[in-house]
Amino acid sequence: MASRETTVSDGSNQPEAPPPPPAVEPSKYSKTTALKSILNRDDKGLGLVGRRVVVGGWVNSRKERAESDAPSQLPPPRAAAQDVSCYDVLMQRVPFLRPIARILVGVIGAQPEKPAASPAKDGPFTVYLRINDGSCSSNLQVVLDSSMSLPGQVITVGTSILAQGVLQKILAPKKHVVELMVEKILHVGVVDVKSYPLTKPRISLVSLRDHPHLRPRSIAVTQSNSLALFQIGSVTRICSNLIYTGHEFFHKKGFIHVHTPIITSMNAGNHGKMFQVTTLLSNSGGKDKSAAVHEHEGVDLEAFRAAIREKSKRIDELRRSDSNKEALSAAELDLQRSKELVLMLEKQQQSTAPSAGELDFSNDFFSRPVYLSASAGLHLESYACALSSVYTIGPVFQTDESKSAEKLAEMWMIEAELAFTELQDVMNCAEDLVQSLCYSLMETAGNDLKCVSKQIEKNCIKRLKSIVSGSFARITYSEALNILNQVKDKSFLSKVGWGNTLSEEQESYLADEFYKRPVIVYEYPKEVKPFYVRVSDNGRTVSAFDIIAPKVGVMVRGSQKEERMDVIVKRIQELGLPHEQYEWYIDLRKHGSVKHSGFSLDIEKMVMTATGLADVKDAVPFPRVRGHAKL
Known part of the structure; x- marks a missing residue:
């Protein structure tokens, strides 16, 4: 009978070489395994x-x-x-x-x-x-x-x-x-070590803003010159989670996603100056003063300025070295002439550049003045009046002159519009969205939240839990004034009085100190809200609301829209708005009008709430603020 045991031919008792270790399945679209x-x-x-x-x-x-x-x-x-x-x-x-x-x-x-x-x-x-x-x-x-x-x-x-x-x-x-x-x-x-800006173990957030293309790689970063270190990647993943959860929230509630334009021909409310979009300043067709601009289009002023900087460096080197005085004098004279030439070209271009009032917009790309959109709300109304519940996620632009740590020129918003709704309905929807975003972060972004809670602000997870755990406080604008007027242990820089917009300091007091949770303020004076907000029966207030969150201030703005045609026409006239720009908007009231409401949520403010970041410029990949627009 044959033996069941397998014998080794050379008589050795050494076991056979083990098989190679099994491989871990890589990502579907990459040869690598995600860490x-x-x-x-x-x-x-x-x-x-x-x-x-x-x-x-x-x-x-x-x-x-x-x-x-x-x-x-x-x-x-x-x-x-x-x-x-x-x-x-x-x-x-x-x-x-x-x-x-x-x-x-x-x-x-x-x-x-x-x-x-x-x-x-x-x-x-x-x-x-x-x-x-x-x-x-x-x-x-x-x-x-x-x-x-x-x-x-x-x-x-x-x-x-x-x-x-x-x-x-x-x-x-x-x-x-x-x-x-x-x-x-x-x-x-490989990396060019001499020019790579992230070789230092600790780099300030301010310095990193000058390298937005490399900033997401940074691990060790100081905030406000403290020793708090964190990953830009964690902030980015948290923001991505918020966007995904926003889409998921609306999808489950039966909303329809709509792409709204970022170029618009109208001002959607009280947004003051807007960014104008035009091709006339660079392509004026050779008419009037614009023709003079074409004469200098071949002149690259920035190249001249760069040459001046190089010549200045060269002069500094000559001064430090033992170079002869003649070479130094010649270099200084050349620099002076270059500066005079640049100054002359700058003055000439400024004097010949046409102003917006002199431009013939019939020759512009869109044949009329257009601007970067400050809100998608009005465009969403047209689709809500056909599809009931719609939303969009995208950028908006505001020329805010403030240098506040919470102001951006380009922001990202989640905006929604709901047909057949009134103020209380849309307030409920906005509150549910904020709580859903916070809950999702705690459920799915645990590692990143732990990272920022240890390295940026220890209370960020506690703050998210407090937002999710209970309902928001709700007070009218009048009640907010009463609370602020009763404060005795501190004074506010801005006056507390009817008809004044609540300042950031006053909003912070309500959410951070008085209620210690998000608070919804509603029924504002008519004068401080846009023309399209529904006027109350008393004629003094409008159906608008703000959600003020601890640490970041106003995170959500919303309102019930004015559905009555005669009232909306009167409001447009009162504010002196160009009637022809809003004819289509009036049509929505003329043809099948319904009560409808909407709101917008500031995504960067939501990121600040979740991470504890003190400056909104660090909550967005490529910040655009007054005087700063890298890349």
């Missing part, structure tokens, strides 16, 4: 130990150790290390004991250990990288041998790498429990 699928698991990746993966990311930190000092992370060879002592194990697993051991070894005359921080340049060493691919707030430690670095491809902070390796458990885990032992480097995107 969040490894590090955001409940076991922090321990269940994937021994699995082969391909990961990509950008290097946030790099450390080196001489190979003799690097603790081995791989399993020991099968010929077990019989001579490994307790001393050796301690030296590997407890690094802080090494300096003490060196002192003791030196005392008894033994050969001292090589310092771990300064490996010999001609000897092998182990490189420890921390990389991040943007999918989560956690970094993955990547371990590779120095021999893997390719010539001319030095891996430094900012470098992008694509690497294949095996996940293994860290012997002395702290925050992270797994790392990648690299088998092969598939790609290295």
Whole structure:
């Protein structure tokens, strides 16, 4: 009878070589495995130990150790290390004991250990990288041998790498429990170290605004010159979560998404000056004063200014060096002439540039004056009066002269319009949306919220919980004035009185100090709200509301719209608005009018609420404010 046992032909008792570790499935549209699928698991990746993966990311930190000092992370060879002592194990697993051991070894005359921080340049060493691919707030430690670095491809902070390796458990885990032992480097995107602006371990938020194209890579950032560090990526992922949740909320409620224009021919309310869109200033067809502008279109003033800056640097170098006085005098004379030329060209262009009042808009691209939209609300009304409940998510533009930390020229809004509704209905909808956004963040953005709560503001999660846990306070504008007039322990810079807009300071008092939760203020005076808000029966107030949130102020503005044609026409006349621009808007009241209401939610304010950021310019990827528009 044949034996069931399989014998090895050479008589050896050594087992066969184990099969290669199984690979982790990559992303569907990439060859890499997203770091969040490894590090955001409940076991922090321990269940994937021994699995082969391909990961990509950008290097946030790099450390080196001489190979003799690097603790081995791989399993020991099968010929077990019989001579490994307790001393050796301690030296590997407890690094802080090494300096003490060196002192003791030196005392008894033994050969001292090589310092771990300064490996010999001609000897092998182990490189420890921390990389991040943007999918989560956690970094993955990547371990590779120095021999893997390719010539001319030095891996430094900012470098992008694509690497294949095996996940293994860290012997002395702290925050992270797994790392990648690299088998092969598939790609290295090198960095110009001399010009890379993120090499410093801590960079202020103000400095980062000058590099918006690189800002999302930043990990160590100081806020308000404190030691609070955080990831721009966490803020971006939180914002993305809010956008997705907004779409999901309206979809579940039966709303229809509508794309509204960002170029409009009318002013949607009390927005003052608007950004005008025109091609006439750059393409005037050679008429009148505009013809003079064409004569100078070939002159690049910015190039002249750049040349002046270079000449100034050259003069500074000549002054510091031992150059002869003749060369310095010639350079200074050349600089003076260049400055005079630029000044002359600037004055000439300013004197010949046509003003908006002199432009013939019949020759413009749209054949009429048009502007960047300050609100999508009026356009949404036309679709609400046919589809009942609609919404949009997009940018709006306001020429706010304020330099407040909460003001942007380009903001992103969630705006909704509901047919067959009145003020209380739309207030309920807006409150539900805010609570839904906060609840979703707590449920799905836990790691990023923990990151910002530790590194920006410790109360941000508590604030989100308080918004979700109970209903918002609701008071009329008159009741808000009564509360503010009874404050005795502080004085407000702005006057508290009927007909005045509530100041940011007063709004902050109501939400942060008096109610300590979001508060809805409604029934405002007619004079402080736009023409389209429904006038109350008393003739003094209108059906408008604001949701004031702790820390950020007004987050939502909304109102019931005026559905009565005679009233809306009267309001347009009272405010001196051009009737012809609003004929289509009046048509909505003339043909099948219904009661309808809407609101807009400021997404950047919502991000500030969730993260604790103090300046709105850090809550948006590419901030546009007065005097600043990078990229």
